[in-house]
Amino acid sequence: MKEHINKINGPSNPGFYDAYKRLGEPEVEILFEKDFTNLLEREVTLSSMERYFINIYDATNPECGYNKRNTSPFTPGAKKIIDEKINEITQNLLDERLKDYEVIKEKLLNKKELLNPAELFFIKEKFREKNAFQNAIDHFDFYNYENNSDYDLEFLIDDALRFIKHIIETDTEKEVEDYINNNADLVFGNINDNTILKINQLGEIVKEYQSLNEVCEELNIVRPDNIRYVLRGRQKMAYNHYWMYKKDYEEKKKHLEKDLFN
Known part of the structure; x- marks a missing residue:
């Protein structure tokens, strides 16, 4: 929505932008909701649904809609991951x-x-x-x-x-x-799952967080810099706990157990 109705990018799609200026912001109705923990799965699903509705409503036809193409571009980060996975699987098959x-x-x-x-x-x-x-x-x-x-x-x-x-x-x-x-969901699993684990000094998982903002709210801190440093491997602990991404837990678990033993 921000892409299509702001004054900088909006005019690139004159049909939609002219309608917005004439009629005001479009009314939105939420038909259903779906939660995703895997951000890449969310991106692929949304893109697939957008292509589906573009086709079903013939939205590339100027008499029916404002779409210039019947595809939905991925964000650069997701596109890079998807392209890498496509190349990997394709090469294995070839x-x-x-x-x-x-x-x-x-x-x-x-x-x-x-x-x-x-x-x-x-x-x-x-x-x-x-x-x-x-x-x-x-x-x-x-x-x-x-x-x-x-x-x-x-x-x-x-x-x-x-x-x-x-x-x-x-x-x-x-x-x-x-x-x-x-x-x-089958291909990527938790490849982009940024769930954060809080681990005590006994190596036990205390809690899971979906974002650093959630951690900040619970610890009543303004910036999560120290936790981010732990997640990136630049320091071992922050706020008397270990922190790591859930997707990395199995890989880093052995190093954590060795550190705790020492």
Whole structure:
């Protein structure tokens, strides 16, 4: 709302901003509420819902709404995490899915070993509907390499086969992106859960807090600098307690137990 109705950013979407100036602030009705402890899951869910409503109300149509596109951008921090996760999962899948491609490429380069039926299906049929170089594949003699010119073989490897690799990479990335958008809670778990643990000198969890502001209110302090230093590992304790993010607890628990033992 701040993005669309303020005088600096508002005019970038003239339809919405003109309506705001003419009619005043829009009335808002809360249809339902949902709580999220995982901020990244919240971001993905909101973005997915926004795309859903943009499409269902045809909001990119100037006669129906003010949206310029049917997508919803993520905030920079969330986008960085999402892109990293997409790249990680995509690369893991491609390591497996491109094995056939690498084997076929090696066999063709050697020009000695013929492809087996499964490999022939992979190169000739599996990607037929999407492959722009299918004609070159259909006219290549896979049963006697001597019947093909060096140019035919070079074109097959450098263009037709490489295009198959491109299809696999593109389809896999799209598959992973769609999966993450629809299953954020399963994929990310507590990756962005900033729940803070207060731990006493016996190593026992005393309380959980959802924010540093909540800690400040309970301890009646203005700034949580010392607690923030503990969370960042710059000092060991603050206000006679250890402090750490819940998402880091299992990893740091051993170091805490060693420190307490000493």
